[in-house]
Amino acid sequence: MTSQHPIKITIEGDAHSIRAAFTPPSPSLPASYFPHPTHSLPLDSRHLIANKRAKHHPITWGCVGVIAVSALILNVPTVGNWWDSLPGVKQWQKQVAKVMNVKQSNQSQSFSLEKESALAKWFRPVKAHDSLGNVxxxxxxxxxxxxxxxxxxxxxxxxxxxxxxxxxxxxxxxxxxxxxxxxxxxxxxxxxxxxxxxxxxxxxxxxxxxxxxxxxxxxxxxxxxxxxxxxxxxxxxxxxxxxxxxxxxxxxxxxxxxxxxxxxxxxxxxxxxxxxxxxxxxxxxxxxxxxxxxx
CATH class of the missing domain: 2.70.70.10 (Glucose Permease (Domain IIA))
Incomplete structure (x- = not known):
């Protein structure tokens, strides 16, 4: 039974170390024919994938550099100021601050009520059979x-x-x-x-x-x-x-x-x-x- 996409296998090495190099016959070979994970790919295929991933790096870093230089030349606000200048951000921050203040106020009020309750236990008139300690x-x-x-x-x-x-x-x-x-x-x-x-x-x-x-x-x-x-x-x-x-x-x-x-x-x-x-x-x-x- 013949395959429509034959794979060329080359055996290299001696009796103690043998490596099989899988070489695709043409660029039209489906991706499913490549073994996984990547470390099992032949050397030339690994280089091909690495170069394909790396070719985006110069463009990415170039864009970052252009943005940084533009920020310095045009005096663009910092990220924090830019975030604050977005529509709706300040209102959202006020709502968060309000919620946090209410939460802290409730916690403080709860602690105050607990403290008052504990003091009220002792700041009351003496009754018969009240304990005054161990003696x-x-x-x-x-x-x-x-x-x-x-x-x-x-x-x-x-x-x-x-x-x-x-x-x-x-x-x-x-x-x-x-x-x-x-x-x-x-x-x-x-x-x-x-x-x-x-x-x-x-x-x-x-x-x-x-x-x-x-x-x-x-x-x-x-x-x-x-x-x-x-x-x-x-x-x-x-x-x-x-x-x-x-x-x-x-x-x-x-x-x-x-x-x-x-x-x-x-x-x-x-x-x-x-x-x-x-x-x-x-x-x-x-x-x-x-x-x-x-x-």
């Missing part, structure tokens, strides 16, 4: 101002048992350990609370009630001060850095066991008096831990 826990005796006529906002006095008593702060004692007994908080440090120092400390003694106590006025928040009762021993008046130790938990005055009695007062500019409020959880945490909850 202290708020007991049932929380803030009872006892201002209503029906006495529903009053508490039972722990010593006298009277219902009409006001309790203008919170009591925090030790947590319950694994044996069911409260952890002793005697001689536990108490620190100067607030958002910014220094903290002015005025110490006092009240034998029938507070025992040894301290009035703590920080630089911030303004118009706010704190009172701590039943300290183990007298403290010392002075100006203390924020979170400095000002005394130790005790059971002096009218007290049945070592605990922290903590009050928060706000200054009323209309009456010129300090008024008790339900203490803020963050400051109650700070006075027994020496730091704010998020620090």
């Amino acid at each position: 202290f826990m708020v007991r049932e005796r929380i803030y009872f101002p006892c201002l209503r006529k029906d006495k529903q906002d009053c508490t039972l006095h722990p010593v006298t048992g009277e219902r009409h008593s006001a309790h203008r702060g919170i009591d925090a004692a030790g947590r319950i350990d694994h044996s069911g007994k409260p952890i002793s908080v005697r001689r536990k440090p108490q620190y100067a609370p607030g958002l910014k120092g220094p903290v002015l400390v005025i110490c006092f003694e009240e034998k029938g009630g507070a025992g040894f106590g301290a009035i703590l006025t920080p630089q911030e928040p303004k118009g706010t001060r704190f009172r701590s009762f039943h300290l183990d021993e007298p403290c010392k008046d002075g100006t203390y850095p924020l979170n400095a130790v000002i005394g130790y938990t005790g059971s002096t005055g009218t007290s049945t066991a070592p605990h922290l009695h903590f009050e928060e007062q706000h200054y009323n500019s209309n009456t010129g008096k300090w008024e008790n409020v339900n203490p803020t959880l963050a400051y109650a945490f700070q006075i027994v831990n020496g730091r704010l909850p998020w620090q």
Whole structure:
């Protein structure tokens, strides 16, 4: 059976190295007759293809050179300026910038909301059984101002048992350990609370009630001060850095066991008096831990 396009095969080399050269008989030979990949082509065919590919290079580089020289002579704008000058590009860039700004704003707003949510968790009035860390826990005796006529906002006095008593702060004692007994908080440090120092400390003694106590006025928040009762021993008046130790938990005055009695007062500019409020959880945490909850 004869082929319409015979291929001339020439054997070259010795017994150890034999190369077959496929030589097309004419330019009309179909491309399917050439072996693949290219490295299996005969030497003369590889040169033919290489020359065919390479002949475009001078033209390509010539065009690049003409464009570069023209840009220098005619002072053509840079690629960036040329891109910006295209119709619709600036509008597209503004839309992209707007989308990115909205995205960044949403992320910033989301972070701000998360931060506010975390702060709101601590900047709220203290409730019974709130945790103040690993040692202290708020007991049932929380803030009872006892201002209503029906006495529903009053508490039972722990010593006298009277219902009409006001309790203008919170009591925090030790947590319950694994044996069911409260952890002793005697001689536990108490620190100067607030958002910014220094903290002015005025110490006092009240034998029938507070025992040894301290009035703590920080630089911030303004118009706010704190009172701590039943300290183990007298403290010392002075100006203390924020979170400095000002005394130790005790059971002096009218007290049945070592605990922290903590009050928060706000200054009323209309009456010129300090008024008790339900203490803020963050400051109650700070006075027994020496730091704010998020620090």
